[in-house]
Amino acid sequence: MSTNVKTRFAPSPTGHLHVGGARTAIYCWAYAKANGGKFLLRIEDTDQNRSSEQATTGFFNDLSWLKILWDEGPTINNAGGGNEGPYYQSKRLDLYKEQLDRLLELELAYYAFETPEELQVERKKARAQKRAYRYNRKSLELSKETVTQFLAEGKPHVVRFKVPEGGPLTVTDCVVGDVTVERTEVDDFVIFKGDGFPTYHFAVIVDDALMHITHVLRGQEHLNNTFKHILLQEALGFERPMYAHISLIFNPDGSKMSKRDKDKALRKYVRENNIESSPIVCITDEAWSAWQSSKDNQLETEEATALAAELGIELPEINVDDFKKAGYMPEVLLNYLCLLGWSPGDDIEQFDSDFLIEKFSLDRIVKSPAKFDRAKLLAFNLDALQKLSAAEFESRLLHWCEEYAPEFAALEQFSLFASANHERSKTFRDAIVTSSFITVDDEAIVWPETKPVKKALLKGEVSGLSRMPAIIEAFKEVESWSAEAIDSCLHTLASTLAEGNLGKVAQPVRIAVAGGPVSPPIGDTLILLGKKSTLRRLERCHEYFASTCDA
RNA sequence: GGUCCCAUCGUCUAGCCAGGUCAGGACACCAGGUUUUCAUCCUGGGAACAGGGGUUCGAAUCCCCUUGGGAUCACCA
The missing domain is CATH 1.10.10.350 (Arc Repressor Mutant, subunit A)
Structure with missing residues (x-):
């Protein structure tokens, strides 16, 4: 295929790497490798309130565990490097400002002074009138003098992109095909926020261009955003990368598989059992009532885990880390995730990453969404476990126990413990569950x-x-x-x-x-x-x- | 609600783009068998082209409509 293929995975470090994100990362990685290109990792931490260093480290660990290593990006262990960094958006402010000035100069961007509250009113109005919300360009009517004066006064403001006049917009997606939308459907979206940081739309365009990304593979929730992105690219004179939008992953019940599922499970149990106050000390009364007051207030991961343990309920596994804890092998998770939306054909289902790199192509990605089937994952893990030699099983089980079940890792007869459990375990955790009496x-x-x-x-x-x-x-x-x-x-x-x-x-x-x-x-x-x-x-x-x- | 996307067994999918094999595989399920428990393992079985129109000698495959599902409509990404 084309030379110099470069893909990127660009998570925002606000939580854990979930299976959907992991699959996207795998596809990005596999596509780059399949075409002799490079895979880049970029941390999208422009949301000052939600990003955390801890989450960033979590992403590094999860990706490393899956052996999805980035050729360019933050330097961690044996991954990363490259000279088109920094690879944290929070450290690229100057670059964004430079591009913003160009846009301002070209009058393709303008300052806007509405408060979030004012906009909220407009949005509600739009909903009530059963139409999509569009910014009304009120600030565009302000005279140059007024704008200068407002800015001098330090009036809070954002910068919006001025969508140029023109015909319909079409993007040719490698998975979905041609998608066309009327230009009037795209409103003058914000590109710089009140806090002086660029929005996702702006940062992603600047970074992808500056980092020479050739193929953007991402979740289908971004399909609509693509029109904003190509407009921005045209305005800035950037080349348009190839796009490939991958369908979403759902729960077996058809709901979207989301990071909020754990919180949902907990809420459901608490509601159904009429539990009115926190049964454990690590959740304070304040934290409990804040949690109960709104669905938007989620419990911290540690709190959620502790509460689930106390109530004796299993939280759904949705993050890569959950599957690691549950005793799955990384190559199996990778294999299974690949199959959710892609297949190599020839009735082959179980394969390793070398095979994936050899066979992976965009044209075999399925358009329709997939439901996550834990039973099949489990069956795959069993198969993989059974293929392991006795020595390999023992060493990998030991490794897992050291992290999650130290009392077993310390067993004098660990070797026997391992061999006794080899053929009857579907996961590493199975071994300790059926041998807990030891x-x-x-x-x-x-x-x-x-x-x-x-x-x-x-x-x-x-x-x-x-x-x-x-x-x-x-x-x-x-x-x-x-x-x-x-x-x-x-x-x-x-x-x-x-x-x-x-x-x-x-x-x-x-x-x-x-x-x-x-x-x-x-x-x-x-x-x-x-x-x-x-x-x-x-x-x-x-x-x-x-x-x-x-x- | 506007816009956009999607549609093959219960689930993931092959087949579609270049119409013509009893629509193939895997997981799950059911029935037998092996086994000191559980789990494995072996054999067999049921199971799908959402509906309706076209085009064609012929449609899962191409076109249109309907229905259903989903995404999105933020100073989050």
Whole structure:
């Protein structure tokens, strides 16, 4: 394809990198790589109130985790660099002002003095009259002298772009095709804000031009903005890049997948359960009532996480970081995200990033929006996990545990813990969930009387519980606590106590030591626990049920 | 409401641009089987061209309309 392809991903650091943004970044990266071009990262932090350094770092981490590394941009670890920076918009004010002066000189931009409140009134009027809001160009009627005077007085102002006269506007989008709109649909939008910062529209045009971006891939919510952008480019004499607008990602219920989904889930639960005050200390009464007073006041991430944990509800996974925490592998998330709107054809679905780079093209991007299907992601993760060698699985599980489950990372028999969980885990988290009994103290194991527990211990002609004393005695005799010894002991027990039915002895043992019907294979489970803990748990279980039910 | 975008199994999609294979695959689901639990694993199955008009010998594919869904209409990006 064309030479010098350069794409960019330009997030505003106001939250976390969510899956939609991640997919855009992946496509940008893949397109650049597929065409021997460069991928650039730019931080759009012109919103002084909402941008944060913490969020910026989060974006770097999330992108790095996915192995989407930028050739140009902020220098972090082994990514970034380039000499068309700085790559933070907040540090490019001079550049924007320079371009703004040109526009002012050409009389393609003008000062406007309406207050936000005044504009709000106009907007409401427009809504009531069932038409789209357009700025009425009132400030354009001001005389030069008045404007000069207002500015000298320090009257608060913005700068607006003066949309030139002309015919309809057409942009040829690489995904959507030709899109045409009447010029009158574009109003004189603000390009410089009252705080002296450029708006998104202005900064993005200046930066994309100065950084020589050739292809702009972005979410379809920007399709309408494109007309503002091409107008600005024409006014400034910039070349128009190629545009590719990617459809949105939705939740399974059809709603737009958004960063607000977590907040929504929490609100719903709180409302449905009539919870009137904060159940945890980390959310103050003030924070709670502020949150409850308006849907626009979202809880901080930490607060939301803590509250969800307290209420015992699962927050929907929407950010890249959520999937990392949940124990998915980055290459799987990347793979799955690619498939939401693009496919390589030939019935191929599972692939790595080398394959992606080789095959990626804009003309295979689907126009229609996609729903995010966690079940398929999970299935992909399972497949990928199973393809890992034992050593690789162990090292990656260890890595994950070090970050999210240090008590498991510290396990002396980590190797066995890993191998025992390899083929039965769909995510890294699965391994610690079904093996949580390992890190629980012997004296803290409890046995909820659920159906499977009752079935294994209390039901039947000869109950599992009644076999317990014999099992305990047999285990006491096992000298070396090895897989072979345990196995042979269990088989012997099965033939003497249960006509060779291994399940009849294994399942009561499993429940006794694990506190529930699910654990790794029984031999591994017992070795992981050790002989002493195994015996203690068996005894405690026997005592507990013997005392509660006079069987 | 104005403007713009979109429309193949429950879901992601292949097929469409260059009309002509029982509309293919994956996930999910259902039924069997393997397995000491859970999870895997194996076999089989049901499942879609939104509706209506054209064009054509022939339409999922090209055109129009209807319906449905979505985006956007900020001194946020």
